[in-house]
Amino acid sequence: MVSDSDxxxxxxxxxAWAKKRTGYLLTLPAIIAVGIxxxxxxxxxxxxxxxxxxxxxxxxxxxxxxYVRVFTTEGVVNSFIRTFTLTAITCALCLLIxxxxxxxxxRTKSLLLKRVLLLMTLVPFFIGEIVKAYAWLIxxxxxxxxxxxxxQLFHTPVSLINTPYAVLMGLLHMLLPMTILLIAPxxxxxxxxxxxAAQNLGATPxxxxxxxxxxxxxPGILGALIVTFAIxxxxxxxxDLLGGGVFDFVANVMYMMIFNAVNYxxxxxxxxxxxxxxxxxxxxxxxxxxxxxxxxxxx
Amino acid sequence: xxxxxxxxxxxxxxxxxxxxxxxxxxxxxxxxRVSFPPEGFSIQWYFTALSSAWFQTGLKNSLIAxxxxxxxxxxxxxxxxxxxxxxxxxxxxxxxxxxxxxFTVPLVVQxxxxxxxxxxxxxxxxxxxxxxxxxxxxLPFMIWSVSSAVNRMDPNLENASMSLGANEIYTFxxxxxxxxxxxxxxxxxxxxxxxxNEFVTSLMLTTIWSSTLPISMYTRIKTxxxxxxxxxxxxxIVIAIIAIIILDRTVGIESYLK
Numbered sequence: 001m002v003s004d005s006d007x008x009x010x011x012x013x014x015x016a017w018a019k020k021r022t023g024y025l026l027t028l029p030a031i032i033a034v035g036i037x038x039x040x041x042x043x044x045x046x047x048x049x050x051x052x053x054x055x056x057x058x059x060x061x062x063x064x065x066x067y068v069r070v071f072t073t074e075g076v077v078n079s080f081i082r083t084f085t086l087t088a089i090t091c092a093l094c095l096l097i098x099x100x101x102x103x104x105x106x107r108t109k110s111l112l113l114k115r116v117l118l119l120m121t122l123v124p125f126f127i128g129e130i131v132k133a134y135a136w137l138i139x140x141x142x143x144x145x146x147x148x149x150x151x152q153l154f155h156t157p158v159s160l161i162n163t164p165y166a167v168l169m170g171l172l173h174m175l176l177p178m179t180i181l182l183i184a185p186x187x188x189x190x191x192x193x194x195x196x197a198a199q200n201l202g203a204t205p206x207x208x209x210x211x212x213x214x215x216x217x218x219p220g221i222l223g224a225l226i227v228t229f230a231i232x233x234x235x236x237x238x239x240d241l242l243g244g245g246v247f248d249f250v251a252n253v254m255y256m257m258i259f260n261a262v263n264y265x266x267x268x269x270x271x272x273x274x275x276x277x278x279x280x281x282x283x284x285x286x287x288x289x290x291x292x293x294x295x296x297x298x299x
Numbered sequence: 300x301x302x303x304x305x306x307x308x309x310x311x312x313x314x315x316x317x318x319x320x321x322x323x324x325x326x327x328x329x330x331x332r333v334s335f336p337p338e339g340f341s342i343q344w345y346f347t348a349l350s351s352a353w354f355q356t357g358l359k360n361s362l363i364a365x366x367x368x369x370x371x372x373x374x375x376x377x378x379x380x381x382x383x384x385x386x387x388x389x390x391x392x393x394x395x396x397x398x399x400x401x402f403t404v405p406l407v408v409q410x411x412x413x414x415x416x417x418x419x420x421x422x423x424x425x426x427x428x429x430x431x432x433x434x435x436x437x438l439p440f441m442i443w444s445v446s447s448a449v450n451r452m453d454p455n456l457e458n459a460s461m462s463l464g465a466n467e468i469y470t471f472x473x474x475x476x477x478x479x480x481x482x483x484x485x486x487x488x489x490x491x492x493x494x495x496n497e498f499v500t501s502l503m504l505t506t507i508w509s510s511t512l513p514i515s516m517y518t519r520i521k522t523x524x525x526x527x528x529x530x531x532x533x534x535x536i537v538i539a540i541i542a543i544i545i546l547d548r549t550v551g552i553e554s555y556l557k
Binding site for chain 2: 019022023024025026027029030031033034036037038039040041043044097100101104105106114115116117118119120121122123124126127128129130131132134135136137138139143144145148172173176177181184185187188226227230231233234236237241251254255258267268271274275278279282
């Protein structure tokens with residue numbers, strides 16, 4: 001027989017056990033949610049080493065053939081080069097425009113200007129990539145704004161659709177608001193007194209910005225760089241709609257390989273190369289920046 | 300402010316909202332295809348969109364998926380960020396890096412990874428499955444916004460509550476959650492709007508019958524040139540503006556600067 005006091009002490013033990021591990025228990029649901037994707041990702045990585053088969057889709061036999069094909073197929077290598085080049089250009093532009101914009105937005109004395117600048121950033125941030133890409137289709141198309149302006153000026157309508165410039169515009173419209181919103185909090189964290197001190201000691205506003213403010217923004221800038229680079233380099237909708245098949249990113253080639261050619265192992269290998277290259281880039285940015293974590297800014 | 304600063308700021312703001320304004324203007328065309336400047340004025344394409352099957356099914360599925368995503372994300376994200384910041388966790392850095400996976404693993408890859416799991420579970424095309432996927436890929440946003448609220452909260456509030464005799468659960472429900480509410484609200488709203496707008500992951504997981512609104516719009520852009528897509532896009536712009544107004548009324552948009 002189990003007595004009441006046994007149950008009581010069992011309960012107390014459970015309580016003590018749970019209390020000691022509250023932190024772990026609280027994070028458990030999130031760990032499981034991400035875990036489900038991670039299990040799928042593990043399966044995905046496994047398939048990239050399997051043999052392709054027309055009938056069975058893949059045979060569980062270890063091979064490196066898929067990876068060799070990724071690195072030796074010119075079209076695929078070019079899609080990697082294209083993806084990382086255009087994303088790097090976009091991210092550079094994002095920082096070039098985003099840092100001063102965030103700085104003015106936080107530092108302006110006018111509450112109205114601050115709110116307007118923030119509002120204009122939030123509107124595109126809250127709108128999905130399909131709507132934004134559609135907007136650029138209208139602007140850059142022959143029948144759109146660019147077309148009608150060039151028709152007036154040069155008597156021939158110009159269209160930028162299906163060019164790298166269109167993809168760049170789409171990416172910039174998507175990533176610039178994120179850059180600004182990720183950098184703004186670190187501008188807020190910079191004490192205005194350090195700027196005043198620098199100016200009291202004779203620094204020009206330019207010197208003050210580059211030597212006092214910018215170094216303090218480093219964690220925010222690198223965090224923004226990582227997030228925007230990771231999103232840009234894996235983009236699917238913008239190259240598809242604005243590049244029209246002539247400026248495919250890795251994600252587009254991979255999607256075709258998996259859903260149109262139904263070659264899971266080859267598509268998975270492409271995906272794994274993308275994941276590993278991106279992780280390496282993120283790791284390098286973190287190491288070069290000498291920052292440990294960008295995620296949860298604890299005390 | 301210098302003149303070139305003004306031009307710079309105005310230029311960036313125009314870059315942000317001009318494309319969206321043009322979509323809004325084009326949605327009121329009376330011509331059967333989109334052009335700018337639009338020909339004529341009518342609201343017929345709104346009626347066309349609202350009464351067509353692709354829009355109705357898409358909107359219904361998107362609303363279900365985004366709601367389910369938010370309902371899951373609020374408790375999951377809130378507990379995780381609270382646990383990470385307020386309790387001793389030995390592998391805290393590792394857990395944080397792990398919880399950032401949804402941001403670092405490409406969305407296409409995440410979509411296909413989840414597709415493998417769903418295929419095993421017989422859940423391909425399940426609208427709640429899409430809702431779960433939306434929660435998983437955007438979870439860091441939720442954790443982020445609650446974390447900043449946890450960081451801003453004075454831990455003495457909780458200590459006071461407990462030294463007055465309340466237990467941990469009572470304190471959590473009556474002191475902690477109300478104090479974190481702004482962060483929870485803005486995070487939840489963000490999850491909902493991002494869920495309504497999500498495209499790539501949903502593209503991998505939906506079937507024709509479970510396609511969400513962004514997928515339906517994408518298919519529509521690829522096959523037809525009629526301005527009913529502009530009307531649907533205009534509805535998204537209105538949703539975004541409403542969300543920002545709600546955000547401003549509840550927590551204030553300035554919270555994005557902190």
